[in-house]
Amino acid sequence: MYQPKFQQLTFENFHLPFGGKLDPENRWVKLADVIPWHVAETKYAKNFMSKRGAPALTVRMALGSLIIKEKLGLSDIETVEQIKENPYLQFFIGLETYQHAAPFDASMLTHFRKRLKHTDLAALQEELLQRHLAEERRKAEERNQNDDGDGGSGNKGKLIVDATCAPADIAYPTDIGLLNDAREKTERIIDDLCAMHPEGVAKPRMSRRTARKDFLAVGMKKSLSRKALRKGLRKQLSYLRRNLQYIGGLSASVPLTVLSTARYRDLLVIDELYRQQQEMYKSDRKSISDRIVSISQPHVRPIVRGKAAARTEFGMKLSISVVDGISLPERMSWNAYNEGCDLVRDIERYRERYGHYPESVHADKIYRTLANRMWCKARGIRLSGVPLGRPPKDVEKNRARRRQIREDEGVRNAVEGMFGKAKRRYGLGRVMARLAESSLSVVSITFLVMNLDRLLAAPFLRLFEWLLLELDVIRNLFAWSPPRAAIECRGAMA
Incomplete structure (x- = not known):
């Protein structure tokens, strides 16, 4: 459930238990005034269509914490710690008074990234740009330099x-490394299926140590011939094919739904990875469409x-x-x-x-x-x-x-x-x-x-541009006027 709570906070009303007030020139106070929070809230509230449940954290807290993380280059845990220690950051995420406890757990940043989709952030970018353009037009009109009256x-x-x-x-992907990673994951899946088998089936003999030695014999060499590489790939493909056959046989007695979501997802990715690697090995090619380079991140x-x-x-x-x-x-x-x-x-x-x-x-x-x-x-x-x-x-x-x-x-x-x-x-x-x-x-x-x-930084940049223009005027004045005056003076004396 999400309850719209948007209100533009002012730093004068932010309560500090140790006395004093926030500095209006602080960068986080200025940044809070620039961001159109109401646009982000409209997009953010669509994630909470149900009217039941505990109220969700506000969009200012979600988006503000993500901005703090990227701006300061922090991890999720360090971001929460910085917010807990800094009153300016607490004001930036929408708290009305300083508190010593963390406003949320570090794991919530993962949910914030899921809820604030890139399309919603793109709409926020467009709103920022339109505000910036409107401000530039207003200042141009005040300087009587607005030339946009021709309708574009x-x-x-x-x-x-x-x-x-x-x-x-992700780790740098190699074919031999991906196959070894897939083999190890399928071995763990086989262990889980055997443990959950209703008749208590013993684990099949899979020669894990031999497969590991075969991988190290190829993967740890600095220089490797093409023949040795293909031999190592053939062995790892055979080990992986045998594991997938074991899993197929066990699935007749133990449904794959007993696996965790992560293990089942890995199994689907590994099945496609084996198909791609087998096809590349047979055709002796190094590329294939939609090639998987990471089991944990198959979209890369x-x-x-x-x-x-x-x-x-x-x-x-x-x-x-x-x-x-x-x-x-x-x-x-x-x-x-x-x-x-x-x-x-x-x-x-x-x-x-x-x-x-x-x-x-x-x-x-x-x-x-x-x-x-x-x-x-x-x-x-x-x-x-x-x-x-x-x-x-x-x-x-x-x-x-x-x-x-x-x-x-x-x-x-x-x-x-x-x-x-x-x-x-x-x-x-x-x-x-x-x-x-x-x-x-x-x-x-x-x-x-x-x-x-x-x-x-726009006001400072405009001041810098004005100084450059003034310097150009001065440079042109002193670069050309004195020589011309000297020439005229020399001609008069002659």
Whole structure:
């Protein structure tokens, strides 16, 4: 049961038992005013359709704790400890007074990630963006510089798009390692079925020690020949096939429903894993569609990126768009895809958000297909990169062309910086969530926290931009006026 309790708390009413008041300039107090809690509550309340049961924790407590976890880079247990010790964090999650006890158990963060789906967080991101745009328009009108009165007829702004991989928290997968892990799990399943057999069947002879030695003889070698590897795979496949046959025979007397949910799920995954590995062994191939690389996380897929550090990454592939420092996830998928096919959709979403097409789109080579170039040209959008055709023979035009290409690459570096910040500063470099839906929510929360930090830093960034403009004016004044004055003075003296 969920009872709507949304009310905008004020830091003046937050009671501190040791006296004093909260600092209005604290970052958590400011951040609480930026987040549209009512939008999140509308989505969150849909998880509780029943009118019975104990009241659920508020959305501010659920979303606020997840934001704290990602912003500070903490574990679930450490997040609860920090909230218990910090009055500003307690105000941020919606408590009305400071309390020494933890507001909830650390295990509740797992339920929060399940309830706050990535689609709900995407709606929250859109609301934040629209608020930001409305504030920018209001300030532009106050400065009499609002040029949006033409109804969005002209192209304005710069759109940056790119894709990356968010690696999952799994061990580096090898065929021999996956088969050995599957063999050990099936042995434990056989033990459980034998223990629950009504006639007390003894455990079958499975040569566990021999199978373990065969795995170590292959898996622990630094250099291994192709013939030795195939021999090791053949042995592990035979061990796993025999275990699955044992389980099939025992299931005639003991239903598989007696297994725990985790064991039964592992059995289904292992059955598909055996089929894939057997097919790859027979055809002598290294790839197969929907390849399983982790028994505990069967949704994870290999993503070939061709990077210098790792040619293949294992996790989720996602595409984002960056406009004025605001980064929004456009697509998240566990299967590999060609991000160049999403360019038109990303540009149309830009038009829905801002009311007009962008003036230029900055993307890497995979986006610059002929179809995308023609589509952008028909709408007056300049696509970054080297244009088609031969370079112009005119020296000045060729120099201007190369200068434009360098400037476009400099603009595109912003999205690489976003990826680096998300992976080094936040948790995108290794997604620790184990469920598929929870992983999507973690990635969405990461970009939500990055955008909140960007919105809080917006006044400082505007001041910095104003200082840069003033410095440019001063530089131009002193760079050109004194030489011209000196030349005139020298001519008068002559």
